[in-house]
Amino acid sequence: MTRHLLRLIWNRKRQNFLLTLEIFFSFVTLFGVVLFAMQYANNARQPLGYEIDRVWSLSVDTKESSDDPEVKTRHRETYRQLLTALRELPQIEVAAGAFTGPYANSNWGGAIRLVGGRKVEHGFNRVTDDFLELFHVPLVAGRWFSREDDAATWTPVVLNRHMAQEIFGDQNPIGQIIKDERDPNDGPPDPNDKPEVRRVIGVVEEFRQNGELSTAGNYSFGRMRLDGPDPKAALPDRIFVRVKAGTPAAFEETLVKRAMAVATDWSFEVQPLDTMRQDKLRQYAIPLLVIAIIALFLLLMVALGLTGVVWQGVTQRIREFGLRRAKGATIVAVRRQVLIEMVIMTSLAVAAAVILLGQLPLLPLPSEMQIVAGPVFLASLAVSVAAIYLLTLACGWYPSRLATRIEPAEALHYE
Amino acid sequence: MFNHYLSLAVKVLLRRKFFTFISLFGISFTLLVLTVVTALFDHSFGPDATEPRQDRSMYVDRAVMYGPHSTWSSSPGFKLLDEHARDLPGVERLSLYEGDRTVHSYVDGRKISSALKRTDAEFWKILDFTFLEGGPYGTPDVAEARFVAVINARTRERFFDGKPAVGRWLEADGQRFQVIGVVEDVSELRQVPYAEIWVPYTTAKTDAYKREVMGDWNAIALASTKAAMPGIHDEFNSRLRRAELPEPKHYEAIVAPFETKFESFARNMPTTDRKNPDSQVWRLIGLLTGLALLFVLIPTVNLVNINISRIMERASEIGVRKAFGAPARTLVGQFLLENVLLTLVGALGGFLLSLLTLRIIERSGVFAYAHFTLNPRVFAYGVGLAILFGLISGVYPAWRMSRLNPVEALKGGSSR
Numbered sequence A: 001m002t003r004h005l006l007r008l009i010w011n012r013k014r015q016n017f018l019l020t021l022e023i024f025f026s027f028v029t030l031f032g033v034v035l036f037a038m039q040y041a042n043n044a045r046q047p048l049g050y051e052i053d054r055v056w057s058l059s060v061d062t063k064e065s066s067d068d069p070e071v072k073t074r075h076r077e078t079y080r081q082l083l084t085a086l087r088e089l090p091q092i093e094v095a096a097g098a099f100t101g102p103y104a105n106s107n108w109g110g111a112i113r114l115v116g117g118r119k120v121e122h123g124f125n126r127v128t129d130d131f132l133e134l135f136h137v138p139l140v141a142g143r144w145f146s147r148e149d150d151a152a153t154w155t156p157v158v159l160n161r162h163m164a165q166e167i168f169g170d171q172n173p174i175g176q177i178i179k180d181e182r183d184p185n186d187g188p189p190d191p192n193d194k195p196e197v198r199r200v201i202g203v204v205e206e207f208r209q210n211g212e213l214s215t216a217g218n219y220s221f222g223r224m225r226l227d228g229p230d231p232k233a234a235l236p237d238r239i240f241v242r243v244k245a246g247t248p249a250a251f252e253e254t255l256v257k258r259a260m261a262v263a264t265d266w267s268f269e270v271q272p273l274d275t276m277r278q279d280k281l282r283q284y285a286i287p288l289l290v291i292a293i294i295a296l297f298l299l300l301m302v303a304l305g306l307t308g309v310v311w312q313g314v315t316q317r318i319r320e321f322g323l324r325r326a327k328g329a330t331i332v333a334v335r336r337q338v339l340i341e342m343v344i345m346t347s348l349a350v351a352a353a354v355i356l357l358g359q360l361p362l363l364p365l366p367s368e369m370q371i372v373a374g375p376v377f378l379a380s381l382a383v384s385v386a387a388i389y390l391l392t393l394a395c396g397w398y399p400s401r402l403a404t405r406i407e408p409a410e411a412l413h414y415e
Numbered sequence B: 001m002f003n004h005y006l007s008l009a010v011k012v013l014l015r016r017k018f019f020t021f022i023s024l025f026g027i028s029f030t031l032l033v034l035t036v037v038t039a040l041f042d043h044s045f046g047p048d049a050t051e052p053r054q055d056r057s058m059y060v061d062r063a064v065m066y067g068p069h070s071t072w073s074s075s076p077g078f079k080l081l082d083e084h085a086r087d088l089p090g091v092e093r094l095s096l097y098e099g100d101r102t103v104h105s106y107v108d109g110r111k112i113s114s115a116l117k118r119t120d121a122e123f124w125k126i127l128d129f130t131f132l133e134g135g136p137y138g139t140p141d142v143a144e145a146r147f148v149a150v151i152n153a154r155t156r157e158r159f160f161d162g163k164p165a166v167g168r169w170l171e172a173d174g175q176r177f178q179v180i181g182v183v184e185d186v187s188e189l190r191q192v193p194y195a196e197i198w199v200p201y202t203t204a205k206t207d208a209y210k211r212e213v214m215g216d217w218n219a220i221a222l223a224s225t226k227a228a229m230p231g232i233h234d235e236f237n238s239r240l241r242r243a244e245l246p247e248p249k250h251y252e253a254i255v256a257p258f259e260t261k262f263e264s265f266a267r268n269m270p271t272t273d274r275k276n277p278d279s280q281v282w283r284l285i286g287l288l289t290g291l292a293l294l295f296v297l298i299p300t301v302n303l304v305n306i307n308i309s310r311i312m313e314r315a316s317e318i319g320v321r322k323a324f325g326a327p328a329r330t331l332v333g334q335f336l337l338e339n340v341l342l343t344l345v346g347a348l349g350g351f352l353l354s355l356l357t358l359r360i361i362e363r364s365g366v367f368a369y370a371h372f373t374l375n376p377r378v379f380a381y382g383v384g385l386a387i388l389f390g391l392i393s394g395v396y397p398a399w400r401m402s403r404l405n406p407v408e409a410l411k412g413g414s415s416r
Helices: A002-011 A013-045 A069-088 A131-135 A161-168 A251-262 A273-316 A318-326 A331-357 A375-403 A408-412 B002-015 B017-045 B078-084 B139-143 B153-160 B226-241 B261-266 B281-313 B315-323 B328-364 B376-402 B406-410
Strands: A055-061 A092-098 A109-113 A119-127 A139-142 A155-160 A198-204 A219-223 A238-243 A267-272 B057-060 B063-066 B071-076 B091-098 B101-107 B110-119 B131-134 B148-152 B169-172 B175-183 B197-200 B217-223 B253-255
Touching (some): A002 A013, A002 A331, A055 A069, A069 A238, A069 A251, A131 A238, A161 A219, A251 A267, A267 A273, A267 B101, A273 A331, A273 B281, A318 A331, B017 B281, B057 B261, B078 B226, B101 B153, B217 B226, B281 B376, B315 B406, B328 B376
Parallel strands (some): B110 B197
Antiparallel strands (some): A092 A238, A139 A198, B063 B071, B091 B217
């Protein structure tokens, strides 16, 4: 039976090729949108790694970016005064300095080249000791930065679980030194740069800086000291504060005025993390929304088009169907023939598309866009396959009824 | 004969209303998306009341310093432009301004956030703002760092309830400015003029910007004639080759060409080779064309399918025409005409829908002060796209039609 149907399809190969092509493109589009949405849905279920209740961000613009050690020392001093002044405000529970933080629009990334050449890319942040307490970051092993690191001759780092796993596998990472090497492509080392010895002192569950919809990855924290001896250390860009419960939104003005009184040359921007979170979620959601709306209309268009084409095909073949029914085929059998032809074409399109899409995870894309052949990929594939069969069958349903509406006797000399 | 084809086309389209509807739906939707994107581009880059001399203007808004292992890409700093962009031969006026940044004010316990741009006095001479009251600041105001500000209508609304504002004071980012002029709102998508508050650049809190090679500054050069533009581009590039760079250990060259607005937009594409000072416009156009083709792929295949179905349905009519000696060319022409006609009707629908969509985008407030109009230029692009789309989706079916065997066609059509 299938062989016979295949021959029938082959007989109308040009028309059917175009139909199959249309289904193929539709399937690829559908898969793209589904994968995008499923990735978000999967991300939303993963732990976030912090809490933002009553936390406000104060971003600081020093109006001066300079590597001049004198300028840096001056800035560091102002920062220290700023943090002290803010901590003295009665409304503020905790204040911490950081280079960046949750939902902030600045990301700091790095790459460690492990001995042996394996590269570990990771998000990075340098924070003061209060940061953990302020965001209630759950620590799963070891300890967080504290005064006892002041005297350390190595650089203490805290990793998220994912990064610890990637570097050390199943070994206990606490106390280990990250053995890295210089990339030989980077040219001769700068004699002034002392190689850093990084020792892991703690592991946090997770820290997804870009929020609920971002993809989990490697993240590490470095310690920021404002009174330390290292003149090269980067300065904080932000100050996070957690205010006491019941503090009104109008406190923002007091906060900015206080900050400006301490650092007269600088500019400040205060935002509750709640607001930043909404902006961030919107940033993630809008592209998906636009693409999904366009894809929806494309698929609607395709559905209408397929219905029309199959309908036309069926009208043309009324005599063929009439003959089948005259020879004793039941109504159901004729309808099924139309639908099975549809299924065969869809299967051809889907098979070609799956072979093609299967190559996607092999593409050398940047790590942010890397497509992993994991459960999300497979689930998206499954959902798209189911949806495309549903769509094409729905398109064939009405024409298939049409095929059998005319009596066989009439159909045989239908013009 | 042409009239006859037209009336025949209308009849055929009305006969199968379902097919006509599907075709129109697909065409309208496809052109809706293309028109909205075109309107966004036109609104951002096309000629505009505030920038009437755009065809003679050149911009620097991106600088890239690079060395063997490091690349630093940002807007240029004041120092770079101040030292090298002044007195270029062929330049009538030069304006330096800092990119807009968000500043906050607190008025009676309310927070007002505005976009503030620090500019020089030339800025007001190169661009044509519509002043509702007062006027711009001049060279003396900038030289003496007077705390004066030009604001837009919306800012007047928010700070002064829409009452006359000239002479009144407002506080922004901890500084106090006296309003000397109020201008009409400018769309956020017009990146060069856009801001809500404009103040002399010398009122900056520190003078650190004067020492920065890389920073957040932009330049507009108004060329005396269009012919002078390539010379300005080359002269500035050769001056930059002699520019003194910070951290000479890491960086050995800087690229920051004077370009037209569209060229400098092309420079911001993620895949651009930023070290290349030549125009990147063709890459951008290639990229956009590629994306557009990718987008019309599904609608085109869909329309081709529908068109073939429509032809097969009319097989007997075509058979008769062929049997009476109509050449294939005539038939193809007739069918293409039908298809282009249908596409134009669909384009009209797409236009009405895009008006609606653009209003929705305006209302959503995604782009502040944007006011999209489907002007004759966008209309012409749209009609051009529609005809192209109609031809592309009609050619293959028409060719199929011309190949139909008249004998079989007369019998009700061959499906092969």
